[in-house]
Amino acid sequence: MKPRLNVITLAVKDLDKALNFYQNLGWPPADVVGDEFKGSDTEPAGKVAFFAMPGGLIFALYPRSELAKDANRPTGVPNSTEFSLGYAVGSPEKVDEVLAKVKAVGGTLTDRPHERPWGIYSGYFEDLDGHLWEVIYNPGIEVED
Amino acid sequence: MKPRLNVITLAVKDLDKALNFYQNLGWPPADVVGDEFKGSDTEPAGKVAFFAMPGGLIFALYPRSELAKDANRPTGVPNSTEFSLGYAVGSPEKVDEVLAKVKAVGGTLTDRPHERPWGIYSGYFEDLDGHLWEVIYNPGIEVED
Numbered sequence: 001m002k003p004r005l006n007v008i009t010l011a012v013k014d015l016d017k018a019l020n021f022y023q024n025l026g027w028p029p030a031d032v033v034g035d036e037f038k039g040s041d042t043e044p045a046g047k048v049a050f051f052a053m054p055g056g057l058i059f060a061l062y063p064r065s066e067l068a069k070d071a072n073r074p075t076g077v078p079n080s081t082e083f084s085l086g087y088a089v090g091s092p093e094k095v096d097e098v099l100a101k102v103k104a105v106g107g108t109l110t111d112r113p114h115e116r117p118w119g120i121y122s123g124y125f126e127d128l129d130g131h132l133w134e135v136i137y138n139p140g141i142e143v144e145d
Numbered sequence: 146m147k148p149r150l151n152v153i154t155l156a157v158k159d160l161d162k163a164l165n166f167y168q169n170l171g172w173p174p175a176d177v178v179g180d181e182f183k184g185s186d187t188e189p190a191g192k193v194a195f196f197a198m199p200g201g202l203i204f205a206l207y208p209r210s211e212l213a214k215d216a217n218r219p220t221g222v223p224n225s226t227e228f229s230l231g232y233a234v235g236s237p238e239k240v241d242e243v244l245a246k247v248k249a250v251g252g253t254l255t256d257r258p259h260e261r262p263w264g265i266y267s268g269y270f271e272d273l274d275g276h277l278w279e280v281i282y283n284p285g286i287e288v289e290d
Binding site: 009010028051053075076081084088110136 | 146147148149150151152153154155156167170171172173179182188191196197198199200201202203204205209212213215216217218219220221222223224225226227228229230231232233243246247255256261262263269271276277279281286288
């Protein structure tokens with residue numbers, strides 16, 4: 001196995017609402033596929049939303065109940081602190097701007113953005129399903145805002 | 146905000162054990178940095194492991210307790226079904242081979258790999274901290290094993 005990631009799938013409570021949240025942030029329409037696979041009590045339904053990301057990565061939104069069935073695991077209690085996603089931007093001002101936008105469309109800021117001891121300026125938010133994103137200004141990461 | 150992901154950080158119980166697990170899977174040594182930031186009851190410690198992934202993505206392992214402090218959120222009960230990571234390979238046999246390797250180094254297979262109704266062959270595993278990976282053969286995704 002190599003250090004490679006092709007897909008990241010976030011478990012969501014309501015696919016339409018989650019899609020709406022990300023699109024309200026300015027993301028382009030997702031590719032929503034698989035609605036023909038209706039599933040059952042034990043078989044997962046197929047409906048999933050895919051966003052194509054730079055570098056070939058696929059970002060997917062999939063109902064929590066169906067991910068649990070697909071992976072053959074029980075659904076647990078949602079928990080924000082199992083992972084975070086990092087979104088790098090080009091300036092501290094852009095961190096503030098992104099977080100203001102997030103708040104405006106219904107995301108939850110967990111703190112005021114601030115300088116971290118290791119020299120980055122960042123703030124976290126939770127999406128509608130409690131998934132953490134960190135919006136980061138790190139002078140060492142070049143990005144195009 | 147754009148559909149872009151620069152970093153994915155997994156919360157882990159024991160950083161050294163988690164690192165060891167991924168390196169036993171065949172990943173190259175990680176860049177472990179930030180040990181000089183010792184943290185406190187409220188400030189997160191800085192020690193983190195970074196793996197560079199194709200496409201510029203950074204894959205990070207960071208203690209659960211410190212991620213919670215960094216994001217200003219309480220630690221919750223670990224829960225496998227909040228997200229999954231997809232690792233695409235070039236054949237069904239390679240799915241089986243990767244999962245056998247995972248099992249050999251202490252990961253947990255959640256089911257036998259099988260064909261999904263939507264035409265992919267895959268199986269899931271949990272890493273030492275219960276994070277789900279799906280090892281996928283999808284004829285529509287080209288990868289170099």
